[in-house]
Amino acid sequence: xxxxxxxxxxxxxxxxxxxxxxxxxxxxxxxxxxxxxxxxxxxxxxxxxxxxxxxxxxxxxxxxxxxxxxxxxxxxxxxxxxxxxxxxxxxxxxxxxxxxxxxxxxxxxxxxxxxxxxxxx
Numbered sequence: 379x380x381x382x383x384x385x386x387x388x389x390x391x392x393x394x395x396x397x398x399x400x401x402x403x404x405x406x407x408x409x410x411x412x413x414x415x416x417x418x419x420x421x422x423x424x425x426x427x428x429x430x431x432x433x434x435x436x437x438x439x440x441x442x443x444x445x446x447x448x449x450x451x452x453x454x455x456x457x458x459x460x461x462x463x464x465x466x467x468x469x470x471x472x473x474x475x476x477x478x479x480x481x482x483x484x485x486x487x488x489x490x491x492x493x494x495x496x497x498x499x
Contacts, residue, residue, distance in 0.1 A: 414473045421463035
């Protein structure tokens, strides 16, 4: 058995399976997926995120609060403004992979297969 699999919890009987399901549950919301996509390039304040995802600042704040509890986003305060950013690269990668899988469901050759190997979608 590969030592990395045991350490990382990638075995079917891993204690992390239930936690992974909670991560997927957190991402099972279009607004949260859009927030993660908006935060790919860096931190943003709530009002800008609201504009980008097409929701009210109050609604985005509620989603961000849940995402913060799930340790998907973190904050930085600058005066009265709060900036949100992704906690780590894993949520971004999960969403990217989910988008790629969605492209596959449409049939044909997905757009991401046409991207040069040095580019990121």
